[in-house]
Amino acid sequence: MQPHGYQPDPQILTLAQWLGDPVAAADFPATTLRWRNDRAAAEVGLDTLDDAQWIAHFGRFAPLPGNLPQPLALRYHGHQFQVYNPELGDGRGFLFAQMRDHAGRLLDLGTKGSGQTPWSRQGDGRLTLKGAVREVLATEMLEALGVNTSRTFSVIETGEALWRGDEPSPTRSAVMVRLSHGHIRIGTFQRLLALDASAEMHALLDYCLATFPGPAGSAGASPATRLLEQVVARLADLAAQWMVAGFVHGVLNTDNMNITGESFDYGPWRWLPRWDSQFTAAYFDHQGLYAFGRQPQTLHWNCGQLAVALRLVEDAPPLIAALGRFPELYRAAMARRWCWRLGVTPRGVEADSALIAVCEKTMVETGQGPDAFFFAHRGGRGATGALAEALAPFQAVLSDHPYWADSQAQTLLIDDVEAIWAQIAEHDDWTAFYGAIAAIRRMGQAHGPALPPAGHDPSGHD
Template sequence: MQPSPQDAIAPASLYRPAPRIASLAAWIGDPVAPADFPETTLRFRNQRAAAEVGLDGLTDAEWISHMGRFQPLPENLPQPLALRYHGHQFQTYNPDLGDGRGFLFAQLLDAQGRLMDLGTKGSGQTPWSRQGDGRLTLKGAVREILATEMLGALGVNTSRTLSVIETGESLYRGDEPSPTRSAVMVRLSHGHIRIGTFQRLATLGEADNMAALVGYCLGNFPGPAGADDASPAARLLNQVVERMADMAASYIVAGFVHGVLNTDNMNVSGESFDYGPWRWLPRWDPAFTAAYFDSSGLYAFGRQVQAIHWNCGQLAVALRTLEEAPPLIAALNRFEDHYRAAMARRWCWRLGVAERGIEEDTALIGLCEESMSQSGEGPDAFFFRHRCGRGGAPDTLGGALGAALAAYEPVASTHPYWDDPAPQSLLIDEVESIWAPIAEADDWSLLEAKIAALRRMGEAHGAAPPSAGQA
């Protein structure tokens, strides 16, 4: 896939290597070698994201060398690190985890001075592969491109898919027709430190390393101190709780179901990442699940907030290595207030209206949810139809929703996207229709068109209002 013409080319001088994790390398990961792939065919190159870290000036050959063969970037990590961590998987503790088909390849600073990581998926086996092949299907990579582009357009703080390179291997998987094509993917993320990273150190009793990790996170994912933060551990938990509450709200407002909210999939920077069996809601349904193996509905749409809060609790348990319980419990107890504030902020943002206060905004959210539940209208269509207080059709609540919206001041919204006949969405049938021509005829035009359409939608929405604790 060629870079889109509107993507600006930034000067190479923006490249600023910052391999700060090297100070933790002795215990946070294992040096590994990438797989030697039979082919490296460039399929997706995210020039917009690459420009943020000064990599957009690479030639295609240089890009493949670094993103497919993983030749070290200048003055960066000399060898990839497969990170070590534990985690709760569907709330069952598993100490046998770690980067099994990925690694941390490089760290850089963006134009704002934020530390950014280049992490991989499908780059080969590591000591943590657990008898897996360490590979990624090309379809899985395409799905991650779509998920990150859609989430970014809807204001979710998400990793970005930076690169997808097809690798020429045939893979066998039980959840898609096999043999299927293979790929290696690189994501651009604000950190790869997981709740499960802390859980591993707590389980092993490595208090000194825990303290070093807390310091690393506070130094590289800065945020407000919060209340009653007498210790670094409590300060970090307060920041993580606020970020996770905002992430939970962003999923609900986007109508998104992550599918696998395990503690090893929770980045303490508050950035959403790792998209496997994700879905967008076809209609407002709290019981809707994304993963076919989530038989209990633990991570159903309406239970995601509870799951993310529970995960914050597991971080608090790990931080007991360094801190007494009361300040950690106090931090956890702030989750609900942070979540309500984030919901009000993000809901009004997507509706295109100015906030009026937490109580009134929360009441409006309830009316909107009730309307969608009664009408069967999906969130994408609902927010589009009611953008800036416009209606387009009678509401389902006897005029209550219209009356509530009439009290809100619309935010100027002049982008031509709002005059389109229908909004962008990303239901599973469309995902399959985008993949089909790639699988059958190596035709990437539908994917290219969808990326352009999602970015246009993102321009129309503008940036989502950040939380105070966002790293």
């Protein structure tokens, strides 16, 4: 029986012959439901599933009605730490289903930890329970801070003992499902360039422009130029979203860059304990390539790799022009998103940028982290000295939500995460986990509706 409000629409099947490989999920020894995101499920008509049905679909991967008959492990290449790697693809995940939300947007359900695929190489295709817990926390916090992110839809513990070199082993395992607007990566286009597959490139462009529509762009622009213009706007905005959130993704490879502009695929992420452009999340990022302050530069570089791939079907000049807009788009996105989090009305990019500089200087001088800073000075409150002077021309956007009367800001620093995990690992106590999610969502309510992401159809029906 099809759930009420559920609208299956597996558009990806038009590309499936060359975009992915049909696969089967692993047969897990156990399926213990740990997290179901009913808020997200309600948007796609799946919140009415009972727990047994939920586990059947998202732990055993019985096909959803009218959807993909078999999951697809997607194929792609990518630059990993700016070194090209053609041996990539979904190695421990797959695209499970596509459906429309209540606004008519096409959304994907993709997995992590669902078993081996043709692209697993030497990996076991599994996910640690700790990794799944961390992804729930990251996506909830990012959503609350107005970041365009995938949402963790489901986590089911699978009863296998995993061995990992970066955490105490054996450790518990899980399979996770995420809800996203799409799973087409920059690396998807790079693979087609490497294969000299121009017909498939044209088909992928048509799919992306139809599925993730954005502004019309430059007059007379080709499909390749239109898409690049949209992706540049989206990733410039995403870079600003991360910076304003004080978030360090950690692994900004081109196979982790979604052309929808969504933040996704969370591994060694961190939130800043203090404002530090050199702060690095991944212990293996020895050169600080993906440090906090280098995220905008890296996303610009990644857009450049998309432009290179699109040279298969387009001349260079319009692509270069589209790529060249990244700095101005990033600056504008920083201005509007900084003012949103600070709770003041924007006054124009120049004035807003000057305010950002004073705020950054204040954080550096005081050692205050961004969470504490934005909380303390929301709507211009509590400011003194140069900060008070910089804020004086700005109009406060006040909120009477009780969160702003709390004694301190909600945070998700590494110590917070480790304390939550310790209760699960040592006592199987999920109280702190669910308590953190409730607190994060309360903070999100206090911030109010997120700003719309750039590079999408302004009507919102994308």
